Amino acid sequence: MTQNDPRVKDKAQKFVLTLSCVERAGIVQAVTTFLFERGFNIDEHQQFDDGLRETLHLRTAFSGSPEYTPERLQEEFNAIADRFEMKFSFHDQTKERILVMVSKFGHCLNDLIFRWRGGSLGGDIVLVVSNHETHRAMADAAGLPFVYLPVTPETKADAEQRLLDLVDEHNIDLVVLARYMQVLSDDLCRSLEGRAINIHHSFLPGFKGARPYHQAYDRGVKLVGATAHYVTAELDEGPIIEQEVIRVDHSYGPTTLSTVGQDAEALALSRAVRWHCEHRVLLDQTSTVVFR
Numbered sequence: 375m376t377q378n379d380p381r382v383k384d385k386a387q388k389f390v391l392t393l394s395c396v397e398r399a400g401i402v403q404a405v406t407t408f409l410f411e412r413g414f415n416i417d418e419h420q421q422f423d424d425g426l427r428e429t430l431h432l433r434t435a436f437s438g439s440p441e442y443t444p445e446r447l448q449e450e451f452n453a454i455a456d457r458f459e460m461k462f463s464f465h466d467q468t469k470e471r472i473l474v475m476v477s478k479f480g481h482c483l484n485d486l487i488f489r490w491r492g493g494s495l496g497g498d499i500v501l502v503v504s505n506h507e508t509h510r511a512m513a514d515a516a517g518l519p520f521v522y523l524p525v526t527p528e529t530k531a532d533a534e535q536r537l538l539d540l541v542d543e544h545n546i547d548l549v550v551l552a553r554y555m556q557v558l559s560d561d562l563c564r565s566l567e568g569r570a571i572n573i574h575h576s577f578l579p580g581f582k583g584a585r586p587y588h589q590a591y592d593r594g595v596k597l598v599g600a601t602a603h604y605v606t607a608e609l610d611e612g613p614i615i616e617q618e619v620i621r622v623d624h625s626y627g628p629t630t631l632s633t634v635g636q637d638a639e640a641l642a643l644s645r646a647v648r649w650h651c652e653h654r655v656l657l658d659q660t661s662t663v664v665f666r
C-alpha cells in the first residue's frame with residue numbers, strides 16, 4: 375500500500391499549520407522542508423504576502439504520520455519559529471466545541487443548528503445560552519442543553535461569570551453571538567478574545583448599535599447587509615471575518631428590511647463560524663486574513 379493509496383490517505387492524520395511573521399526569504403522553504411522531513415503530504419496551501427504591513431500569513435493543511443500531535447509538532451517547530459519570529463499554531467482534526475448565545479431572534483441559531491446537524495458547520499454545537507426562554511424548544515428539539523441566563527444591570531456581572539463557568543465546564547473553544555442583544559463587558563471580552571464571534575445586522579461600519587434596520591430605513595439605503603466579526607470591548611468594532619448584502623428598495627419598511635436581512639445574517643455568520651473552525655481566519659492587527 376503506497377503513500378498515495380487512498381486507504382492510507384483516509385487513515386492519515388490531518389493537521390493545519392497557520393502562521394504570521396515579518397516577510398523574508400526562506401519561510402515557505404523552512405515550512406515545506408519541516409513537513410517533508412517528517413513524511414507529511416501537503417494537501418492545501420495558501421499564503422498572503424501583505425506588502426503594506428510587510429507580513430506573511432500562511433495556512434498549510436497537511437496529512438501523514440499518525441504518531442504526531444499538535445503539541446509534538448509545536449515542540450519540533452519552535453526552532454524555526456524562533457528564527458523567523460513567527461506567531462504560529464498547529465491544529466489537528468479535533469472539532470471546535472461551540473456555545474451559541476441568542477436573544478429573541480432565532481434565525482441564526484436555527485441556521486447554525488441545521489448546518490451542524492448536516493455536518494457542514496465545521497464545529498460541534500455543545501450548548502445554547504439565552505437571556506430569554508424564547509428558543510428553549512428549538513434547542514430541546516436539536517438535543518442541545520439550554521441555559522436561561524437573564525441579564526439586568528443588577529445581574530449582569532453574575533450572569534457573565536456564569537457564562538465563563540459554562541465555557542470552562544463544557545471545554546468551549548468558540549462562543550457565537552447569534553443575535554445576542556446584550557453588550558459584553560470589557561473583562562468578558564478580554565476573557566473571550568479571539569474566540570467569540572458576533573453577527574451584526576448591518577453592513578459595517580454603517581449602522582452600528584441595536585437598531586440598524588431602522589437606521590437603514592431612515593437613510594433610504596438600497597442594500598442591507600450583515601457582518602460577522604470577532605467580539606471586542608468596542609461595540610461592533612471587532613475584526614471582520616465575513617459580510618453579506620441583499621438588494622432592497624424604497625418599498626421596504628424597517629420590518630421588511632429586518633426580515634430580508636435575516637438571510638444575510640445567517641449566511642455571513644455560518645460562513646464565519648466554519649472558516650474559524652477550519653483555522654482559515656488569521657488575525658492581522660484590527661483586521662483578518664481569511665483563507666477561504
Ligand SMILES: Nc1nc2c(c(=O)[nH]1)N[C@@H](CN(C=O)c1ccc(C(=O)N[C@@H](CCC(=O)O)C(=O)O)cc1)CN2
Binds near residue numbers: 572573575605607608
Ligand atoms: N462588547 C461587545 N458586546 C457585544 C457586541 C460587541 O461587538 N461587543 N455585539 C453585540 C451585538 N450587537 C450588535 O451586533 C448589539 C447588541 C446589543 C446592543 C445594545 O445596545 N443592547 C442594549 C440592550 C438591548 C436589549 O436589551 O434588547 C444594551 O445592552 O444596553 C447593541 C449592539 C453583542 N454584544
